[in-house]
Amino acid sequence: MKRIFEIDPWKLTSHTFSKEDKRLQESMTSLGNEYMGLRGNFEEGYSGDSLKGTYYAGVWFPDKTKVGWWKNGYPDYFGKTINAPSFIDLPILINGHRLDLATDQVSDFELSLDMHQGLLTRSFIYEGQDCRVKFEFERFLSVVIKEAALIKVKATVLSGEADLQVTSRLNGNVFNEDSNYEEGFWDALGEDESSRSIQLKTKPNNFGTPQFTVLLKESVREDGQVISGKVATKSGLVDETFEKHLATGESWELEKDVIVVNSRDVADSDQAEKADELMAKLQEKSYADNLADHEAVWAKRWEKCDVTIEGDAAAQQGIRFNILQLFMTYYGQDPRLNIGPKGFTGEKYGGATYWDTEAFIVPMYLAVAPKEVTRSLLEYRHEQLPGAYHNARMQGLKGALFPMVTFNGIECHNEWEITFEEIHRNADIPFAIYQYTRYTGDDSYVKDEGMDVLVGTARFWADRVHFSKRKGQYMIHGVTGPNEYENNVNNNWFTNTMARWLLSYTLERWPLATEAAKKRLNVTDEELAKWQDIVDKMYLPEDKDLGIFVQHDTFLDKDIRSKDTIPADQLPLNQHWSWDKILRSPFIKQADVLQGIYFLNDRYTKEQKEKNFDFYEPMTVHESSLSPSIHSILAAELGKQDKAVELYERTARLDLDNYNNDTVDGLHITSMSGSWLSIVQGFAGMRYNEKGVSFAPFLPKKWTGYSFKINYQGRILAVAVDKDGAKLTLVSGNDLTVKVWDQEVTLKEGQTQCLKD
C-alpha cells in the first residue's frame, strides 16, 4: 500500500515530487474523454523513468502473437492499445537550459487533479543558478469537442532574468513498451509546416485488420490570439517554437490548442480539412470558455451519479476517483468502443474488451448513466458477432464464442487454459442483456439484435456440452472458471450454471422474438428440444452434506483449508508460488460459486447463500481486483456488515493506495465499479428484477452517512442513509414504488420519505 495524494473530497493533490513514484503518479493523473486519453506525463518532458502514454480509443495494432509453445487454435495476433502520437509536449529552455524535473532543482511543487472539472494542474518553481521561474501548467481533454485537447502554460520570473523558449510539439515518434518484437507500430505519412500538423498511419499488417490514420494539428494562442512561431519538422514531428525574454516579475502565458482526428471518423484525405474546421470551432471560444463548457458537462454527469460519504474523507475521495476514471474512459458516445482493463492509463492487457465490462460495469452504468450508455455496450457485442462465430469455428464448435480479449470480436489471447477454456464469458456477456432488460424494462433489444446474441451463444453451448452416458447428465469438461487459480477443470459449477441459464433464458425469450429475428436465426424445433434437454439434465455439482455447490468435480478432494494458514510472507500467492502449487491449492483467486449466486441472486435461499459464503470466502485470496466487491455485496446481504466493509475497503482505493502494487502499469479501470457496487448493492442492498427495485441499507460503523442517486426507468431516485435510517427522494419522473427492507413505499416526483429498519 502506498498513498501519494492528499485526502480531499474532490481533488487528488500532491505537494511532493518523487522520482520513484513517477509512474504511479502518472497513472493516477491520467485524463480521458472517451475519444482519447493520456497518462500524467509532463508537458516539458522528463528524462527519468516514466511510461509515456497517449491512446486514441479504438486505434489499435495487431501485434504478432508471442508464445513459447504453439497450440493449435491460437490466434495469429494480439490486438494492442497502442501508444499514439503525443500532443501535450511543450519542451522548455530557460537561458538555454532544458527544463527537466528529473535533474533540476524545484520548489513549491503542486500537482492536482480536479475530479469535478476533469482538469489537471501542476506548478513548481524552477530554482536555477541564474533565475527562479514559476511554472504553471493546466490541461484537459474536452468532453464538448472530443477531438480537442487544451494545454496552458504560464511562466513567471521570480528573480533574475530569463530567455524562455517554449516549443509546441506534436510527436509521432512513440513506441509501445510491451511490443512483442520491439517493433514500432506507426509510419509517418507527412508533416505540414504551414498548418502545423502531422499525419501518421499504423504499419501494414498481414492479418487483414484495418490500418488507422491519425492527424494532429496544433495552434498556439497568447492573450486569446493565435500567434505564429518558428516551425521545424522532422519525420513524424512538428515543432513550433516561441521565445521571450522575461525580467523579474514578468509573466508569459501560452495556450496550446490541439485537434486530433483519425480514420475511424474521417477519411484520410479529409482529415486536414476536418482538423482545420474543428480548430476554428475550438478557437471561436477562449480557453476559459472552453473550460467552462467542459466543466458544465461534467457537472451534469456528477449530478446524476455522485455518491457522498460522510465521516470518511478517504472513502469519499476513492469513490469519486473511480467514477471519474470510468466516465473518462467510457460514457457510451460510440458503440464501437468498450472499456479496456487499463482504459487510457497504460498498455497492459493490450486488448480493449474483456468480460469484465458486462459482469462488473454494466450493473453500475445502468444506474448512473442514461440507458443508452448500456445499450451501446450491448450493441458493441452484437456488432462483433461475426468474430464470435469465427472463434467458435477455430475450436471446431458451432455457434458463437465471444472472446476473452478483443478489439474486433476475434480472440486475441493465447493461453489455452484461458482462450479455449475460460468460456463462462460466453454466458456472462449475454447476461448483460438480461440485466439491461430487467433494469430498464426495455425489451426491444432482447427481441431483436439481442436474440442474435442469445441464439449464437446458445448454439455454442449446445455443442460444447457432452452427454455422460454413465451419469445420464450433460457435462462441461475442460474449463477455467472465474477463479483462474484452477485451470482445465470439469463441471465448474459457475460455468455449468451460467450455460444452463443462457439456454433457459434463450428458450424463454425465443417465442417473443421479432419476426425478422426468427427468420434470420431459423431455430429449429430440434434445436429447441435439445436446449431444453440440456437445461433439464445439466449436471451441477453439489454436496448435500455440506450444503454447498461444489466449485468443480474434484474440488472437495483438495487439502481444504482457510487462507489464514498461508504464511503472510507468501502473499500474494501469484508472486510467491509456482503455478502448479497455486492450482492444486484450495485457494480461490476470485468469486466462483459466489459469482453465480451474485448473478442469479433471487434463485437461492439465504441458507444456501450463507453456507456457500462461509465455505468459500475463507479460501478466497481476492487476488483479482474484481473479487472483493462481489463478496462484499453478499456479505452485506447476509448481515456480515464488518466483512462487507472490510472487503469494500480493498476495492475502494485500490489504485489510490496502490493496493495491489501494480498501479504503475495503469489504473484498474474495469474494477472501478467495484466500490460503487459495494456501496449501492452492498451497503444499500439495492436489488432489481422484473417486479421493481428494492433496498435494504445499513450504515458502515465508521461512516456517519452516505447518499447516491440512481437512474431507474426514466426516474432519478436519491437515496441517503444515516444513523436514523434511509431517506428516499424521487428527484424526477413518474410515481415509483420501492421496497425498503420489508416496507413498500410509493414516491411521487419531488417527494421524500424517511424509513427505519
Added chain:
Amino acid sequence: MKRIFEIDPWKLTSHTFSKEDKRLQESMTSLGNEYMGLRGNFEEGYSGDSLKGTYYAGVWFPDKTKVGWWKNGYPDYFGKTINAPSFIDLPILINGHRLDLATDQVSDFELSLDMHQGLLTRSFIYEGQDCRVKFEFERFLSVVIKEAALIKVKATVLSGEADLQVTSRLNGNVFNEDSNYEEGFWDALGEDESSRSIQLKTKPNNFGTPQFTVLLKESVREDGQVISGKVATKSGLVDETFEKHLATGESWELEKDVIVVNSRDVADSDQAEKADELMAKLQEKSYADNLADHEAVWAKRWEKCDVTIEGDAAAQQGIRFNILQLFMTYYGQDPRLNIGPKGFTGEKYGGATYWDTEAFIVPMYLAVAPKEVTRSLLEYRHEQLPGAYHNARMQGLKGALFPMVTFNGIECHNEWEITFEEIHRNADIPFAIYQYTRYTGDDSYVKDEGMDVLVGTARFWADRVHFSKRKGQYMIHGVTGPNEYENNVNNNWFTNTMARWLLSYTLERWPLATEAAKKRLNVTDEELAKWQDIVDKMYLPEDKDLGIFVQHDTFLDKDIRSKDTIPADQLPLNQHWSWDKILRSPFIKQADVLQGIYFLNDRYTKEQKEKNFDFYEPMTVHESSLSPSIHSILAAELGKQDKAVELYERTARLDLDNYNNDTVDGLHITSMSGSWLSIVQGFAGMRYNEKGVSFAPFLPKKWTGYSFKINYQGRILAVAVDKDGAKLTLVSGNDLTVKVWDQEVTLKEGQTQCLKD
C-alpha cells in the same frame, strides 16, 4: 508416408535428388560418433532450402525463454543444442562456376549411407556446358579418434577440360533456425592461417551456465601427403584453396582431415596444441587405414547387437537404421552426455535429455551394449541431482525433481502443464535403476549413488502428495501423465502408481544402502514411516465393473468412444483440433495406464492386462512416436499377434518412411529403440526379473524368421525364431538357464537348443 531410399539390408541408397526432399534426405543421412555429428548437408554447399546442422555433444547455449504469458516458476532459459561450426565444407569452382546442386544439371546421382561401416558416400556427374565432371564424395566421423572427421572428394573429367578450384573451409558463421530472439550463439575468437584453425566461443550469458570454446583444424592430403593451399581468413572462417587443371579423363582426389576439440575436454589455451597432436595422430595413417579402424569398431558393435529379419527387407533395413542412429548418438563413452530427442540430426526440442532415455532406451541398451553404457546413463542423472533439488525448490517442494528437458539438471521447459505437472518423470527416471539392477544383477549402484537418487525423489513425492481427509487416502492432484493429451488432471493412475512404486522400492532398498550413503542421506524413521503410510494409502483410481484402472479421476465421465469415430481427414488430431478439443476428448496420445502395466509387468494378471488393453488401445491415436512399441509389446503378450505387428510397423520405419511427416526436422532418435523393443520384448517376448530371463516368441506372419543377440549378465545369448520354433545359442559366458514359453533350458557356452511352443 514417404520413402526416398531404396530397400537394402545394409544400406540407404537413393539414385534421385529431389529438391523438395532435401531436408528429409539430410536428416536420414546424418552421421555421428557420440562426440559430434552432422546432418547430411552437401560438402560443396547448396543454395536451396536446407537445414544446415553440425552439433557437438554437450555444447549448448541457454537461449532466453520465450513465452507469451509468464508463469511463476518458469525457467529463465531454454538450453539448446546449437548449430556448431561446420567442418565439411568444400566449395568447388569448375571453370569459375560454383558447383551447386540447387541449380546445376547433374546426372547419375547416387547417395548412400553404409550402415555397417558408418560411411556416407555421394557421386554425380556435373553436366556443364563446357565439360562433364564426375564427383565422388565420402565422409565419416571416426569412432576411433572421436575428434576426427574425414572427408574425401574425387573429381574426374569425363569430357571437356576443367579448371577446378576446391576450398577446404572451416566455417563458424552458423545460426540456429530456432533461436528465440534471432540471435547468434557464437563469437569468433580468432583464426590462425598457419595452422589452418579457427577458435570460437559461445556468447556470454546471464544465467551462470558455462561458455564453451571450440577449436577446429583442417589439413588436406593428396595421394596421402599433406599439401598446402592458399589460405584466407575472415572472422570465424578459414579457407584453404587448391587449384588444378584437368583434361578429359584426368582425376583429382583430395582428403580433408579435420580435428575438433572443445573446452569440455581441453582448456582453451591448450586447444591448439591438442588439435595439432590429434591431427598428427590421425595423419600417421592413411585415409583408408583410418576408415578400416573405424569399420572394425562398428563391426564389433554389430556383432553384439545385430537383428536379422528374413522375409521382410524393409523391416530389416529399418531395424538396422534405428540401431545405427542410436549408437551414433550414444554409446556410453562419456557419462556427461545423454540422448537428445533429435541426437545430432536437428535442432528441434533443444534440450539434450528427456525421460525418454530411461523409459525407452535403457531397456534396449541393457541388452545390446556392455552394462557400462547404461551405468553411464544412470550416473548422468546422479551428477545432475543438484539441479533436480533446485527444480523442486522452484516449485516450493522438498527433495529432487528431475527436469523434463535439460542439459545440466536444471529445468529448461516452460509450459506449466509439462514443466510443473508432467512429474511422472520423477519416478520413471529412477525406474532405470531398478531395471539396471535387475537386468545386470549388479546392485553396487543402487546401494550407493543410486540411493541418492531414490531418496531425493522419494522426498519429492512425499511432499507432493496430499492427504484427502474425505477419502482418507493420499492423492496427487494437478499432473500430466504420459498421455499429454490430457493436462492438469487429478490422480493419474500411472503417476500415482509410479510414485507409489518409487517410495516402495526406496523403502525396500534403504536397509541395504552403504554406510556412506546412509550417513549422507540421513533418512529419519519419521520419513520412513511417512513413506510407508503413503505406500499403504495411495489412491489408485479403478473401476471394478469395467475391470480397469482409470486413467484419472473423471476420465470415465468423458464421451468415451473409439478412435474409429474420428473422420480420417481430422488425423493426426494435433494438426487438426484445437487444444481444448483434444483435451476433453477420450483420445490418448500415448500409453498411459498401459505404460504402467508395461513397467510393472509382473504385478498384473493376464486378465487385468487384457481388460485395460481392450479398453484403452482403441482410444489411443499413438501421436507420440514413443507409443506404438509399448502397445505392440503388450499386444504380443496377450496373443494379439496381428495387432502387435501392426503397431510394430508404425515404429519400425518411422523416419525411413517419414511416417509422422516431420522427419525434415531431424530423426526421432529417442524412439528408435521402439522397433527393437517390439521385436525382442514383443515378438520374442523377452522378460527379466530377479529370477532370470525368459522368452515367449512368435513369428510374424509376413516373416520367415528373425534373430538377435542379447548381452545378459556377462553372457552373449543368440536367439533365432522361425516357423519351426526358437533356437537359442549361448555364444559366450557361463551356463545360463532360460525359460522359453513354459520350458526351462540350461545352456552351456557354444551350445544351441531348439524349442517348440
